[in-house]
Amino acid sequence: MTTSPIFPSRGPGPTSRGELDLEERSALRRVPGLSTELADVTEVEYRQLRLERVVLVGVWAEGSAAQADASLAELARLAETAGSQVLDALVQRRERPDPATYIGSGKVLELREIVLSTAADTVICDGELTSGQLRQLEAKLKVKVIDRTALILDIFAQHARSREGKAQVELAQLSYLLPRLRGWGESLSRQAGGAGGGASGGVGTRGPGETKLETDRRRIHRRLAKLRREISAMRTVRNTKRGRRRANEVPNVALVGYTNAGKSSLLNVLTGAEVLVQDALFATLDPTTRRATTPQGQEYTLTDTVGFVRHLPHQLVEAFRSTLEETADADLLLHVVDGADPMPERQVEAVREVLAEITEGRRTPMPPELVVVNKIDDADQFVLSRLRHMLPNASFVSAHTGAGITGLVERIAEALPQPQVEIDALLPWTEGALVARVHAEGEMLATDHTEDGTRLHARVRPDLAGVLATYLVKP
Numbered sequence: 092m093t094t095s096p097i098f099p100s101r102g103p104g105p106t107s108r109g110e111l112d113l114e115e116r117s118a119l120r121r122v123p124g125l126s127t128e129l130a131d132v133t134e135v136e137y138r139q140l141r142l143e144r145v146v147l148v149g150v151w152a153e154g155s156a157a158q159a160d161a162s163l164a165e166l167a168r169l170a171e172t173a174g175s176q177v178l179d180a181l182v183q184r185r186e187r188p189d190p191a192t193y194i195g196s197g198k199v200l201e202l203r204e205i206v207l208s209t210a211a212d213t214v215i216c217d218g219e220l221t222s223g224q225l226r227q228l229e230a231k232l233k234v235k236v237i238d239r240t241a242l243i244l245d246i247f248a249q250h251a252r253s254r255e256g257k258a259q260v261e262l263a264q265l266s267y268l269l270p271r272l273r274g275w276g277e278s279l280s281r282q283a284g285g286a287g288g289g290a291s292g293g294v295g296t297r298g299p300g301e302t303k304l305e306t307d308r309r310r311i312h313r314r315l316a317k318l319r320r321e322i323s324a325m326r327t328v329r330n331t332k333r334g335r336r337r338a339n340e341v342p343n344v345a346l347v348g349y350t351n352a353g354k355s356s357l358l359n360v361l362t363g364a365e366v367l368v369q370d371a372l373f374a375t376l377d378p379t380t381r382r383a384t385t386p387q388g389q390e391y392t393l394t395d396t397v398g399f400v401r402h403l404p405h406q407l408v409e410a411f412r413s414t415l416e417e418t419a420d421a422d423l424l425l426h427v428v429d430g431a432d433p434m435p436e437r438q439v440e441a442v443r444e445v446l447a448e449i450t451e452g453r454r455t456p457m458p459p460e461l462v463v464v465n466k467i468d469d470a471d472q473f474v475l476s477r478l479r480h481m482l483p484n485a486s487f488v489s490a491h492t493g494a495g496i497t498g499l500v501e502r503i504a505e506a507l508p509q510p511q512v513e514i515d516a517l518l519p520w521t522e523g524a525l526v527a528r529v530h531a532e533g534e535m536l537a538t539d540h541t542e543d544g545t546r547l548h549a550r551v552r553p554d555l556a557g558v559l560a561t562y563l564v565k566p
């Protein structure tokens with residue numbers, strides 16, 4: 092077993108403030124982030140992380156040491172995106188997480204020391220923990236403990252803007268919360284109650300009674316049902332809009348990819364849009380669609396949407412299913428890969444996993460995928476050559492410098508489904524090969540053999556229509 096701190100500790104903090112912090116936190120923890128309809132569910136502690144002092148901890152069960160470190164580095168970025176200050180990080184080498192306390196009991200003691208010396212107020216675990224694990228860790232560490240799933244849900248909650256996005260995030264949060272209702276946070280409340288003056292009966296006595304718990308559960312179930320109804324109603328509206336686009340036969344291209352890969356930047360470059368670009372994870376949650384035109388003049392729409400991450404909480408995938416499925420209905424996927432990431436291969440894998448989860452059980456197959464490796468201006472040459480090998484058909488671009496963008500635009504144009512052009516042409520007998528080609532590629536409406544040649548009435552792709560231009564019969 093090894094414990095490797097990968098972030099320098101910032102030295103011991105003022106532990107004397109601990110009790111005060113604890114009280115403040117208990118006050119803060121009550122029902123933040125939930126809608127007003129649940130405001131009186133005091134035991135529903137969906138924990139917010141804003142501006143907290145955190146220590147990260149991970150279990151390294153498989154893969155290389157570099158991967159384990161990268162995993163914690165990503166957790167650190169997530170924590171910072173959520174607004175926390177990362178003080179320290181630990182990885183424990185273990186075959187599997189401890190069923191009771193996630194990390195081993197010896198390591199829990201070490202972690203407690205680190206928590207004390209850094210004056211951290213929160214520990215974030217790099218996985219999805221059971222409520223039992225969370226409760227036991229909190230009892231031992233005496234600070235708030237949350238897992239990676241809750242952290243990601245928190246970022247989504249902070250970034251959600253649209254009514255639909257907010258409803259989707261709340262649905263995900265409540266689904267996460269429901270199985271964890273009993274007990275999580277209970278031990279900490281008791282601690283706070285004790286520290287706050289023993290017999291006064293404050294915080295410690297507010298643990299959920301069985302009846303209260305049942306009421307909370309019922310309320311949450313009702314709320315979940317309502318959210319599902321609302322989300323499906325909003326989806327109907329969006330489907331109608333999309334149906335209208337379809338009817339106009341404007342093909343849609345969807346940008347997908349790992350969070351922070353540069354999807355929004357590419358949307359801006361390709362369409363001249365000005366959507367939010369941020370060096371933050373999950374900057375984009377709401378889908379944005381913009382019109383674009385190929386160099387040949389064909390119109391299409393480009394949709395930017397929520398990014399993916401390794402082990403995207405399944406509650407989020409479920410809640411965002413309608414948004415994500417829309418992606419899977421596109422005519423073409425632009426799969427954006429962050430070339431500046433040290434291990435972009437893992438991003439590609441994670442994105443394909445989420446896409447597979449979305450399309451699972453659907454009858455329509457995945458749209459064709461065009462991989463775009465972005466940020467080549469900032470990428471390591473070794474990583475790029477690995478990617479060129481792994482993704483021989485990818486486009487290599489930089490949204491910042493514009494490198495490779497012209498080529499990408501051509502590739503998009505080629506990959507778009509072509510609208511069919513209806514032609515009426517009279518081909519001389521000498522053009523037998525062309526007649527055969529129209530039969531093979533086009534949709535035949537009528538054929539007539541006349542004295543002057545073959546009269547063809549058909550629907551064909553624009554390029555073939557171009558070839559036939561000289562033989563068109565003027566109406």
Ligand SMILES: Nc1nc2c(ncn2[C@@H]2O[C@H](COP(=O)(O)OP(=O)(O)OP(=O)(O)O)[C@@H](O)[C@H]2O)c(=O)[nH]1
Pocket residue numbers: 349350351352353354355356357367368369370371372373374375376397398399431465466467468469488489490491492
């Ligand atoms: N060096 C470099 N940085 C880039 C490039 N494209 C985007 N970035 C930066 O990468 C960060 C993320 O860009 P976004 O376009 O917001 O990425 P995104 O995929 O939309 O991210 P989310 O919406 O958060 O999932 C920003 O800081 C961009 O400035 C590029 O070609 N080169």
Ligand SMILES: [Mg+2]
Pocket residue numbers: 354355356367368374375
């Ligand atoms: Mg974005």
